[in-house]
Amino acid sequence: MTTSRKKNVALVGLSAKGSWASQAHLPYFKKSSLFKIHALQNSSKSSATSAAEAYSLDGVVPYGDPSETASDPEIDIVAVSVKVPMHKSLLLPAIDAGKDVFCEWPLARNLQEAREIVQLAKSKGVKNAIGLQARQDPAILKAKEIVRSGQIGEVMGTNMFGHGGIFTPSIKEDVAYLSDIDNGANLLTIPFGHAIVDDDGKPIRISHKTAHDYITVNARLIDSGGVADITYAPGNSLTGKGFYWEITGTEGSLVLEGPMGHVQIAPPTLKMATTAEPELRLVPLPRASDATYTIGKAWDAFVGVGLDEGHTVTTFEDALRRHEMIDAIYRSAESGRRENYV
Incomplete structure (x- = not known):
């Protein structure tokens, strides 16, 4: 329409x-x-x-x-x-x-x-x-389609690790409100900073922080009863793993990877492996x-x-x-x- x-x-x-x-x-x-x-x-x-x-x-x-x-x-x-x-x-x-x-x-x-x-x-x-x-996002939509189609079997569990990018131990004053949990400017998957800095990165004051700066969530998936583990850390990854998400099924696995934990900004890639085709391969996606x-x-x-x-x-x-x-x-x-x- x-x-x-x-x-x-x-x-x-x-x-x-x-x-x-x-x-x-x-x-x-x-x-x-x-x-x-x-x-x-x-x-x-x-x-x-x-x-x-x-x-x-x-x-x-x-x-x-x-x-x-x-x-x-x-x-x-x-x-x-x-x-x-x-x-x-x-x-x-x-x-x-x-x-x-x-x-x-x-x-x-x-x-x-x-x-x-x-x-x-x-x-x-x-x-x-x-x-x-x-x-x-194309990778998210395709992963959803693959899971629902049963191509990787029943989902046993999923684990995600991401970095929060700008939310570092030192945070610029124009976004200092992120450090106050009462402002609600976090997703529980975005860590927040401690010290307030100016645009040059020099500390100008220390602020009491109430928002969480490292988050790990363990949960159970309703449909399959599988386990979900989600962790977000502050800043940018120093190991090249800005975003990693693996979905493990009884007949295969999906892997989504990206440069940062904000997948709405940095689109991830999608890879897939199954028991029938065990070599991890890139899934073609719209750009x-x-x-x-x-x-x-x-x-x-x-x-x-x-x-x-x-x-x-x-x-x-x-x-x-x-x-x-x-x-x-x-x-x-x-x-x-x-x-x-x-």
Whole structure:
């Protein structure tokens, strides 16, 4: 299904100085036949105007107030791409006004906020999507297809190890909010730093850190009863193993590898071996060049494009399930007991 006209998007968080919105969303929108940037919303109207000028976005409407954005009748979708602590305050006015919404992951700072957002979205009947765009990656989709087809038999277990990239023991001050667990800017698979540094890497102050900086999760797979082990470490790998994920079945194995633990940014490769063909071999995949690929596929799916190719719309309900998982992991870490969330 395609749309008869381009959907008008209000992009929240496009900074003239550079941002995730400018790296991933903007390049897609500029070439999309499905969406058009109608408005920009930043912390002030002047900031939105500066961003429009910086990226040559002629004719877009600048906003600095979420309520004004929400009241614009020309806007179909509000896309929120800012720091996690601001998600709720930006989403609620848009949802309350009946706008469809797209939000970067995490949906909210905590489970309580996520539930509040999901409840309002359900009551208003708005279409929504969460930025868990790694699910659109060709290697992830192919691995899912192989597992479901039974080519590697029944899954006995899976182990994943990744590095968190920028989240090092020393972290720049403009992202220091990541060190506070209450800000919710972690996935329990992204480690955070201790000391705050300036752009030259020199320590300028030491900050008390409450977010976890090394994470290991052990869980049981619902469908097969197999075991999952997931570990994320801070910084970049010094051994060339930025991301490694192995899925072991009774009749074969899959291996996904990439340069860093952010698979939504750095697409992994996929290899496969079976008892019938034991030599590990590369599985051919469509080329996912950069972060714009997966975010683009997520946006396409939002209006029904690519669903026949295995792409899906990851909704706020899906995000809520991930928040429930994260909350269960927090509880388990505190209690020392296994926790369930399904």
